[in-house]
Amino acid sequence: MPYLLRVISLFFLLLAVISEWYVVAAIIFLWYLFRYTGYELVLLALILDSYYGFSNHLPIISLFSFIAWSFGLMLRPRLLLYTHNIEIVS
Amino acid sequence: MKKYSSITKASFRRSTTRRWQFGFLTTLAILMVGWLIPSVISFFSYIIMAPVVAISSWYEYSEATLPQYLRSRASLTDEIQQLKEESVNQTGTQLSIRRLLEENMQLRAATLTSTSSKRIVARVIAQPTKLNYDLLQIDQGTESGVVVGAPVFLGVDTVIGVVVNAAPTYAFVDLLTTAGFNATAYIVGPNVFASLEGVGGGVARVRVPQGIDLRVGNLVLLPSVSSGVYGEIVSLENVATQPEQYGYVTPPLPLKGILYVSVGRDIPPPHSESQINEAVRQAVRGYFKLDNVPESKTATSTKNEQINKQSSD
Numbered sequence: 001m002p003y004l005l006r007v008i009s010l011f012f013l014l015l016a017v018i019s020e021w022y023v024v025a026a027i028i029f030l031w032y033l034f035r036y037t038g039y040e041l042v043l044l045a046l047i048l049d050s051y052y053g054f055s056n057h058l059p060i061i062s063l064f065s066f067i068a069w070s071f072g073l074m075l076r077p078r079l080l081l082y083t084h085n086i087e088i089v090s
Numbered sequence: 091m092k093k094y095s096s097i098t099k100a101s102f103r104r105s106t107t108r109r110w111q112f113g114f115l116t117t118l119a120i121l122m123v124g125w126l127i128p129s130v131i132s133f134f135s136y137i138i139m140a141p142v143v144a145i146s147s148w149y150e151y152s153e154a155t156l157p158q159y160l161r162s163r164a165s166l167t168d169e170i171q172q173l174k175e176e177s178v179n180q181t182g183t184q185l186s187i188r189r190l191l192e193e194n195m196q197l198r199a200a201t202l203t204s205t206s207s208k209r210i211v212a213r214v215i216a217q218p219t220k221l222n223y224d225l226l227q228i229d230q231g232t233e234s235g236v237v238v239g240a241p242v243f244l245g246v247d248t249v250i251g252v253v254v255n256a257a258p259t260y261a262f263v264d265l266l267t268t269a270g271f272n273a274t275a276y277i278v279g280p281n282v283f284a285s286l287e288g289v290g291g292g293v294a295r296v297r298v299p300q301g302i303d304l305r306v307g308n309l310v311l312l313p314s315v316s317s318g319v320y321g322e323i324v325s326l327e328n329v330a331t332q333p334e335q336y337g338y339v340t341p342p343l344p345l346k347g348i349l350y351v352s353v354g355r356d357i358p359p360p361h362s363e364s365q366i367n368e369a370v371r372q373a374v375r376g377y378f379k380l381d382n383v384p385e386s387k388t389a390t391s392t393k394n395e396q397i398n399k400q401s402s403d
Contacts, residue, residue, distance in 0.1 A: 011141075011142065014138075014139070014142045015142050015145060015146060018139075018142055018143060018146045019146050019149065019150075037109075039113060039116075042113065042116075042117050043120070046117070046120050046121070046124065046131065047131075047134065047135045047138050047139065049124075050124060050128070050131040050132055050134075050135035051135050051139050059121065059124075062117065062121065066113070066114075066117050069113060070110060070113070070114075073106055073109060073110055073113075074106070077106070
């Protein structure tokens with residue numbers, strides 16, 4: 001079930017980008033970034049760059065998503081209530 | 091079974107660095123593969139993007155009902171909003187035009203009256219809703235020749251009040267409908283003289299004894315000031331056990347609609363009984379004469395008919 005939700009949200013993210021609903025895409029992107037690990041977002045960005053033909057220009061979408069993922073990775077421990085020494089389930 | 095990883099703050103710091111390194115290397119590797127062998131990435135991209143592109147194309151180009159509805163709904167909603175705004179603007183414009191037309195007609199009537207009978211045309215600058223009593227404030231005063239006691243007319247000969255206070259540049263007009271204002275009126279129909287008293291709020295009433303056939307629609311004249319019609323009876327109060335009955339009269343225009351008035355230059359002189367009777371007789375006879383009938387259609391223009399007959403022969 002959680003994997004199904006991830007697949008559906010990634011699918012809608014792709015659909016939003018293709019349909020130029022950038023606000024919706026940004027919301028889904030941010031939600032996924034902080035809800036899950038976010039690796040898939042970078043892979044999705046690579047696929048999008050390939051769809052738009054990145055071999056002829058700089059893969060801007062991939063670079064942007066990698067930077068956002070890195071930023072999210074740094075921010076997650078501060079956003080999660082990580083002050084308590086409790087186990088967290090990954 | 092859940093996979094637990096007891097991550098404390100200290101160990102998470104190391105794990106973040108490891109995760110970042112892993113992500114960076116993976117991304118770099120895929121990018122290198124993509125640059126060196128683009129067909130590999132393209133193949134995977136084609137498989138993953140095919141359903142997405144299919145749905146996107148269906149939404150944008152399909153002639154089916156649902157995508158058409160979804161596409162056109164947004165534009166129709168915008169169009170509805172735009173049309174609503176246009177309609178509101180047009181209604182406002184129409185109201186403004188109507189008001190201006192009405193004001194123009196009143197001004198024309200007042201100007202015609204002032205040139206023919208030497209009255210002073212004045213604009214109403216405050217009305218009973220802004221003033222406490224049935225008063226009008228006009229923009230002409232003693233500098234223009236307005237005197238206290240002068241009658242104030244609406245149109246040609248409909249008196250509506252009298253000047254009670256005149257300053258150099260403005261004046262106050264007491265309306266006939268002011269509470270306590272008394273005048274003598276002539277009621278057409280029963281053909282009797284009656285006392286007209288103001289009730290306030292733009293309403294006056296005539297008081298006649300029981301037995302007189304007073305009806306809604308009877309015209310009320312004020313022969314002491316002019317020979318014109320003041321108004322008509324719009325409502326009756328008739329209690330059989332009371333000795334008197336009342337007919338309520340309102341001015342021809344609502345008070346808020348009075349924009350221009352004309353003020354007589356002199357205080358009207360007192361009239362004798364015969365003068366009043368004559369004025370009433372003239373006013374009543376005047377209703378049967380139409381002013382806008384063309385001459386050629388009247389029975390008195392035989393000369394024109396003869397000329398027309400000759401020319402046709």
